[in-house]
Amino acid sequence: MSWMRLLRTAAAPATGGLVLAALAGAGAAGAAVGLMAVSAWLISRAALHPPVLHLMVAIVAVRAFGLSRGVLRYAERLAGHDAALRVLGRLRARVFTHLAELAPAGLTGYRRADLAQRLSADVDAVLDMLTRVLLPYAVAAIVGAGSVVLVGAYSAAAGLALAAGLLLVGVLVPVLQSRAARLADGRRAPLRAELATGTADLLHGLPDLLAYGATGDRLARLAGVDARLRRAEQRSSAMAGLAAAVTALATGICVLVGLAAGAVAVRSGTLHGELLAVVVLTPLAVFETAAGLPAAAQHFAAGRASMRRLADVLSAAPPVIASATPVDVPDGPHTLRLEAVEAAWTPGRPVLHGIDLELAPGDRVALTGPSGSGKSTVAALLVRFLDPTAGRVTLDGIDVRRIAPGRLRQIVGYLPEDAYLFDSTIAANLRIARPDATDDQLRGALAEARLLDWVDTLPDGLETLVGEHGRELSGGQRRRLALARALLADFRVLILDEPTEHLDDATARALLDDLLAAAGDRTVLVISHRTDVAARVDRCIDLSRRAVAAPAAL
Numbered sequence: 001m002s003w004m005r006l007l008r009t010a011a012a013p014a015t016g017g018l019v020l021a022a023l024a025g026a027g028a029a030g031a032a033v034g035l036m037a038v039s040a041w042l043i044s045r046a047a048l049h050p051p052v053l054h055l056m057v058a059i060v061a062v063r064a065f066g067l068s069r070g071v072l073r074y075a076e077r078l079a080g081h082d083a084a085l086r087v088l089g090r091l092r093a094r095v096f097t098h099l100a101e102l103a104p105a106g107l108t109g110y111r112r113a114d115l116a117q118r119l120s121a122d123v124d125a126v127l128d129m130l131t132r133v134l135l136p137y138a139v140a141a142i143v144g145a146g147s148v149v150l151v152g153a154y155s156a157a158a159g160l161a162l163a164a165g166l167l168l169v170g171v172l173v174p175v176l177q178s179r180a181a182r183l184a185d186g187r188r189a190p191l192r193a194e195l196a197t198g199t200a201d202l203l204h205g206l207p208d209l210l211a212y213g214a215t216g217d218r219l220a221r222l223a224g225v226d227a228r229l230r231r232a233e234q235r236s237s238a239m240a241g242l243a244a245a246v247t248a249l250a251t252g253i254c255v256l257v258g259l260a261a262g263a264v265a266v267r268s269g270t271l272h273g274e275l276l277a278v279v280v281l282t283p284l285a286v287f288e289t290a291a292g293l294p295a296a297a298q299h300f301a302a303g304r305a306s307m308r309r310l311a312d313v314l315s316a317a318p319p320v321i322a323s324a325t326p327v328d329v330p331d332g333p334h335t336l337r338l339e340a341v342e343a344a345w346t347p348g349r350p351v352l353h354g355i356d357l358e359l360a361p362g363d364r365v366a367l368t369g370p371s372g373s374g375k376s377t378v379a380a381l382l383v384r385f386l387d388p389t390a391g392r393v394t395l396d397g398i399d400v401r402r403i404a405p406g407r408l409r410q411i412v413g414y415l416p417e418d419a420y421l422f423d424s425t426i427a428a429n430l431r432i433a434r435p436d437a438t439d440d441q442l443r444g445a446l447a448e449a450r451l452l453d454w455v456d457t458l459p460d461g462l463e464t465l466v467g468e469h470g471r472e473l474s475g476g477q478r479r480r481l482a483l484a485r486a487l488l489a490d491f492r493v494l495i496l497d498e499p500t501e502h503l504d505d506a507t508a509r510a511l512l513d514d515l516l517a518a519a520g521d522r523t524v525l526v527i528s529h530r531t532d533v534a535a536r537v538d539r540c541i542d543l544s545r546r547a548v549a550a551p552a553a554l
């Protein structure tokens with residue numbers, strides 16, 4: 001998808017509001033030009049001391065232009081921002097939804113901070129594109145054309161000079177400036193992303209960097225990126241200054257040309273002396289409207305770079321595509337199967353080869369194998385984070401590609417090793433699984449996960465804050481809380497990925513026993529390195545004998 005198509009489709013629903021804003025803006029700028037023209041005539045005419053009644057229409061017009069300018073400017077801001085903020089809201093939701101569709105397999109090529117940047121700053125750029133680029137250009141085009149006709153009607157030469165000055169300030173300078181800004185933005189956007197990811201990396205890895213005394217090196221690298229970014233910003237500011245200078249120069253030249261051409265026309269009798277001030281002063285007001293265009297061109301260059309980054313994310317094909325006509329799967333006991341499955345996260349680099357696996361209702365199966373043998377990939381296939389490149393995954397005999405992903409994930413729950421805990425309360429973390437759960441239901445899930453006794457000792461109970469990434473909890477408590485959340489969701493099939501990783505032996509054994517007891521009659525697939533898991537399950541599958549390196553029959 002091109003950035004232009006993205007902008008067009010994003011702005012299409014707000015066309016009415018944007019047209020209204022452009023008309024109001026043109027009205028406001030036109031009122032400023034009218035105010036200048038009529039005032040110029042009024043002052044010249046009044047100098048000749050005519051009866052005041054001859055000036056009444058002009059006096060009323062001055063008041064009308066003066067009053068309407070503010071009202072119309074307000075209307076432009078209101079309509080323009082209302083339309084642009086609606087576009088912004090819709091676009092942010094669209095980008096977020098697409099990122100959610102891409103996650104997790106489709107996002108491996110992106111860095112988190114970079115994605116956060118796209119979702120915030122790059123989406124915000126659409127607001128600038130509409131209110132600081134599109135509207136100023138529409139307003140300047142309408143008012144510029146009208147003013148050239150007005151001034152040209154009195155003096156063709158002054159009209160031509162105004163047209164040339166407006167083209168210089170509104171088209172030539174912005175085009176040159178946008179070329180320069182494109183070069184600067186080509187450098188600035190990646191530098192900003194590098195600074196954001198580098199800062200996020202530094203913050204996340206601070207304890208380790210401090211431990212190894214490596215902070216200085218990281219800070220120096222970030223300072224280098226910052227310096228390059230500053231230089232790019234300075235170059236872009238210098239261009240803005242140059243554009244402002246050219247605008248001031250063009251305004252002055254137009255006024256002088258208007259004065260010379262007007263004086264000649266007055267002398268030759270083709271222009272009434274009272275109108276000379278109109279020809280000379282009107283361009284001042286017109287250039288006020290055009291003066292914002294070079295800045296608009298800069299916003300355009302920055303906005304286009306952001307829109308390209310968004311178009312790039314939005315063009316990425318999701319790793320799994322939901323069926324347009326999904327098959328319904330009724331509640332009840334479910335059987336999951338992998339049939340001669342091959343899988344790859346990256347095309348051409350298979351991770352699994354010829355895998356068959358059946359999980360019948362109530363089965364307890366352990367999946368073991370060395371690191372990298374594809375255990376988590378099997379889990380990803382079962383919850384359809386990834387589709388097989390060959391073979392199929394079925395639920396009750398139905399290919400999971402024909403089932404709505406949301407429905408499949410209501411039935412099959414995946415508890416990753418690093419299940420995310422939000423920086424909120426215990427209750428809020430549990431209600432992610434079931435927002436309408438009562439406190440009693442939360443307590444029930446905590447009791448099943450053997451965490452209730454501990455929660456009851458806390459002064460704030462369910463309302464206790466768990467800290468960032470659950471930092472206030474021990475490793476075992478974090479796993480149990482994540483398990484309680486999965487139990488609350490009431491998945492019929494539970495996939496537990498390395499539930500006891502990084503725990504000491506005694507804690508790991510107790511947790512594993514509690515996990516399996518809490519799972520009740522659910523189907524459970526435990527992914528684990530631990531050898532003692534085998535004794536606690538019905539069946540044990542060792543992936544090392546079935547991975548790509550050594551494909552073998554089951």
Ligand SMILES: Nc1ncnc2c1ncn2[C@@H]1O[C@H](COP(=O)(O)OP(=O)(O)OP(=O)(O)O)[C@@H](O)[C@H]1O
Nearest residue numbers: 104105108345351370371372373374375376377378
């Ligand atoms: N989200 C992902 N994106 C890209 N490649 C991935 C992703 N997840 C896993 N892989 C790759 O797939 C291969 C198998 O990884 P997987 O995590 O399935 O193995 P594992 O047996 O679960 O390993 P571990 O025991 O270390 O967790 C690895 O080479 C890994 O790099």
